Amino acid sequence: xxxxxxxxxxxxxxxxxxxxxxxxxxxxxxxxxxxxxxxxxxxxxxxxxxxxxxxxxxxxxxxxxxxxxxxxxxxxxxxxxxxxxxxxxxxxxxxxxxxxxxxxxxxxxxxxxxxxxxxxxxxxxxxxxxxxxxxxxxxxxxxxxxxxxxxxxxxxxxxxxxxxxxxxxxxxxxxxxxxxxxxxxxxxxxxxxxxxxxxxxxxxxxxxxxxxxxxxxxxxxxxxxxxxxxxxxxxxxxxxxxxxxxxxxx
Numbered sequence: 001x002x003x004x005x006x007x008x009x010x011x012x013x014x015x016x017x018x019x020x021x022x023x024x025x026x027x028x029x030x031x032x033x034x035x036x037x038x039x040x041x042x043x044x045x046x047x048x049x050x051x052x053x054x055x056x057x058x059x060x061x062x063x064x065x066x067x068x069x070x071x072x073x074x075x076x077x078x079x080x081x082x083x084x085x086x087x088x089x090x091x092x093x094x095x096x097x098x099x100x101x102x103x104x105x106x107x108x109x110x111x112x113x114x115x116x117x118x119x120x121x122x123x124x125x126x127x128x129x130x131x132x133x134x135x136x137x138x139x140x141x142x143x144x145x146x147x148x149x150x151x152x153x154x155x156x157x158x159x160x161x162x163x164x165x166x167x168x169x170x171x172x173x174x175x176x177x178x179x180x181x182x183x184x185x186x187x188x189x190x191x192x193x194x195x196x197x198x199x200x201x202x203x204x205x206x207x208x209x210x211x212x213x214x215x216x217x218x219x220x221x222x223x224x225x226x227x228x229x230x231x232x233x234x235x236x237x238x239x240x241x242x243x244x245x246x247x248x249x250x
Contacts, residue, residue, distance in 0.1 A: 022123040022130060024079045025086045026061070026179060028193070032115040033072040038065075041074060041112045046246040048102035053078060056092040057085060061132055062249035064141055064241035075143070075241065077177075079130070083120070119186045121179035121193060126161040130177040132248035139197040139250065140204065141176070141241040146192045152230045153180070153189055159230070160192070163220035171211040174198065176249075201240070 033041045050060050061077040080086035093099055106112060123130055148156050160178065168175055176195040181188050198204035211217055224230060243250045 021125065022127065024081060024123065025083045026077055026079050026121040026123065026130070027086060028075070028077050028119045028121055030117040031074040031113050033074065033112055034110065034114045035072065037110065037112040038072045038074070040106060042244060042246070044102060044106045044112065045074070045244075048099065050246060052093055052096055052099050056096065057089040060248050061130065063244040063247035065244060067140070067240040067242050074244070120182045122182050124157060124160070124178040124180060124192070126157070126165055127178035128175055134250050135197065137199070139243070140200055141243065142196045142198065142204065143239045143241055144194050144196065145237040147187065147232050147235040147237070148190045148192070148230055149228065149232055150190065152228070153192065155224055156192055156230045159220060159224045163217065167211055167214055167217050171214065172203070172207045173211065
C-alpha cells in the first residue's frame with residue numbers, strides 16, 4: 001500500500017479540476033441613445049456610472065458599442081451574486097445622491113437615452129470563467145445569439161459542451177462567455193447567447209472557415225441533427241462590438 005501511494009504521488013495529474021458552477025445573475029443591457037447624445041452618455045458612464053455600480057455591488061464585466069453603430073447604441077454586461085442582489089444594487093444606485101446629481105447635470109440639454117433593453121442571463125455549465133479581461137492587443141468582439149427550434153436548446157448546449165467549444169479553441173476562436181436567458185419572454189427555452197473575441201475580422205473569418213470545414217465538426221453537427229435541425233431558419237444573429245475606452249474588458 002505504501003508503494004502504491006508513492007507511485008500515485010509520482011504520476012502527473014492529467015485532468016483539470018472542474019470550476020465551480022457560476023450562479024451569478026448577469027444582466028445584458030442595451031441603451032439606445034437619443035440623437036447626438038451618445039458621447040454624453042459615454043461621459044456619464046466613464047465619469048460616474050461605472051464607479052457607482054461598483055460602489056453598490058455590481059461587477060462591471062464589459063462595455064461595448066456595435067462597430068457599425070448606426071443606432072447610437074451602448075451595450076454592457078454587469079453581474080450580481082443573484083437576482084435579489086441585482087434588485088438591491090439597482091435600488092441603492094438609483095437612490096444614491098451622487099447618481100442623482102450626475103444624472104440631473106447630464107440631462108440639462110435633454111435626456112440621453114430613449115430606450116433601454118434588459119435581458120437577464122445565466123452562465124452555461126461549459127462557459128469559461130466570466131470576468132473582465134484586458135488583452136495585449138486590441139480585440140474585435142462578436143456577440144452571437146442562437147435561436148433554436150422548440151425542444152432543441154438542450155441539444156444545442158450539448159453540442160457546444162461536447163464538441164463546439166473544443167473545436168473553437170482548436171481553430172483559434174477565443175471564447176469569453178456563454179449564457180442562456182432566465183426569463184421565458186427573452187427565450188429561456190430557445191436561445192443561447194455567447195461572446196467571442198478576435199484579433200480582427202480577417203482572422204475571424206479564417207478561423208470560422210477552418211472550424212466549419214473540420215470533419216470533426218461536420219460529424220458532430222450531423223449527429224446532433226439526426227432528429228431535426230437545432231436552429232430555426234436564419235437562427236444565428238451576430239453583432240461585431242468594439243470595447244469603450246472605459247470598459248474593464250478590452
